[in-house]
Amino acid sequence: MIESENSLTVRALLPEEAQLASDVERLSLGHEAWTADGIRETVARNGYYYAAFLGGAFVGSAGFTAVLDEGYITNIAVHPDFRRMGAASELAKAVIEKAKELKLSFLSLEVRESNAAAISLYEKFGFSNVGRRKNFYSEPTEDAVIMTLNF
Numbered sequence: 001m002i003e004s005e006n007s008l009t010v011r012a013l014l015p016e017e018a019q020l021a022s023d024v025e026r027l028s029l030g031h032e033a034w035t036a037d038g039i040r041e042t043v044a045r046n047g048y049y050y051a052a053f054l055g056g057a058f059v060g061s062a063g064f065t066a067v068l069d070e071g072y073i074t075n076i077a078v079h080p081d082f083r084r085m086g087a088a089s090e091l092a093k094a095v096i097e098k099a100k101e102l103k104l105s106f107l108s109l110e111v112r113e114s115n116a117a118a119i120s121l122y123e124k125f126g127f128s129n130v131g132r133r134k135n136f137y138s139e140p141t142e143d144a145v146i147m148t149l150n151f
């Protein structure tokens with residue numbers, strides 16, 4: 001468990017918290033949100049999800065899947081009322097720590113090219129822009145930037 005001064009806590013997401021995670025994803029990412037069942041099934045298979053709490057309240061989550069020595073971040077989302085308080089940073093730290101523990105070669109993800117907040121977050125943690133997927137996203141159609149952190 002990682003705890004910081006402003007009562008921000010990050011720990012592994014419990015299966016019964018998958019709905020909370022899905023709800024915050026839907027608020028944050030609309031139709032790109034994962035369902036609670038999808039999150040639970042992923043965790044049961046090859047996924048690792050972390051939950052962030054501020055003053056005891058669930059505020060967001062982040063997850064990744066591990067395939068051989070490759071890690072793919074699924075989503076990271078923080079409730080709109082609790083942004084810019086460091087929750088995503090603590091979630092990113094937990095994800096990176098776990099990826100290192102699993103001895104993954106890299107963590108990678110796709111992000112909308114217009115998503116300056118997320119791109120800035122990932123850059124802060126050492127991810128670099130390694131490519132682009134044309135028209136990867138729909139509603140609205142947009143390119144994805146591929147960002148990767150090599151270990």
Ligand SMILES: CC(C)(COP(=O)(O)OP(=O)(O)OC[C@H]1O[C@@H](n2cnc3c(N)ncnc32)[C@H](O)[C@@H]1OP(=O)(O)O)[C@@H](O)C(=O)NCCC(=O)NCCS
Pocket residue numbers: 028029075076077078079082083084085086087088089090109110111112115116117118120121122124
């Ligand atoms: C991206 C997101 C997860 C950041 O969550 P957060 O808890 O507010 O982030 P933090 O407070 O930990 O901020 C960490 C860094 O992210 C970046 N950041 C966060 N919000 C930002 C904003 N509105 N504009 C620019 N940079 C931003 C900054 O680099 C920030 O570091 P700084 O505070 O030193 O400037 C949040 O905005 C969110 O849920 N967005 C919608 C979902 C989403 O787009 N997820 C990514 C999908 S790939």
